[in-house]
Amino acid sequence: MRLIFIGPPGAGKGTQAKVVCNYFNLQHISSGDLLREAIASSSPEGEKAKQFIEKGLLVPDEIVVKIVAERIRKIKGFVLDGFPRTLTQAEFLDRTLDSLSISLDRVFNFTVSLSKVIERLSGRRICSNCNAIYHIKNIPPRKEGICDRCGGRLVQREDDKEETVRKRLKVYQKISQPLIEYYKKKGVLVNVDGNMEVQELFERIKESLRRYDTH
Template sequence: MNLVLLGPPGAGKGTQAKKLSDYYGIPHISTGDILRAAVSEGTALGLKAKEYMEKGLLVPDDLIMGIINERLEKPDCRKGFVMDGFPRTINQAEGLKKLLDEKNTKLDAVIYFDVPKGELIERFTGRRVCTRCGATYHVRYNPPSRGNTCDKCGSELIIRADDKKETVEKRISVYEDETKPLIQYYEKEGLLISIDGTKPIDEVFEELISLLRGEKR
């Protein structure tokens, strides 16, 4: 089972990727994770990518594709993969298609998690993190029992800079400009499965498995 997960930041891609990984026994491939792994392993491509990352620059597509290729060559990908955070652009999608063609394989499905912008902003801005132990809460979904205090260690809870409204809106805007066109691209390819990402985690997962089995298509 070869899967790609699409959707805006905060749509639940990472959570569902882990559940799909466990269910199908295939690796969860996150672009950020494999970039960091390539850098820490000191591979030739990883060292090149490190130069860009240290300067705060985007890693070029040819380097990303090389690192993706290295990851897909590993034995745990023989049964498939669930890709989260890649591709981000049409150019990367075409690069991935070419790469898979060379391996005589293809994507089985591209899953798009549809969540309204207002809900995404609420998911991020409602998040609170403990300054001491790192425990995470949400004012709506998982509130602390004692106001703005961590239930585990009693320390203060804060809003991370990444979770502030203006930062979240910027991330969503970048997604809409760069990544949203992929929805149309994969729809034309006949691979897109759209799912309501506002439902509870387990409900989303059950519906996802049914769709992948072809029960609801």
């Protein structure tokens, strides 16, 4: 089974991807992780990506798609988490899948309210020393502002500040609209409510995938 999860930051895609992969025995592919791995392994595409990142530029779609394609070539079932991000990436991806004679089963579009995203992201704290992630409500550290693991100081990332979150969401809405339309036309799009709690949402996703469920 091949799935794509699209949605704004804070919509719960990553958490849901882990649960779904675990249940259906799929591989969780986050393009961010793949990019970091490619760079660390100094693969040819990784080397190219690194040059853009070092200049503070976005890695071009074609390179990102090649890195993702390299991985999906080798596995049977996957959840692509947060990829494709743009219509161009989606078209590149389709060509790659066609050349491998494989097709997508579903694209889950996570929608979420602004207030929920702000609640989830603006409560996030990260250890300035070991990068452990906390949440002031959901995963609080034992001692306020201090990392349980290493005693480092917890900070809020610039990306998670309320004003930045609002801006990121606006940008997301704009670039994702053509992507959503594209998958809708292909007949594979399923809208899901990212405001739901993890288990409740998982039940919905499972329901829409029941013909693949062999449990």
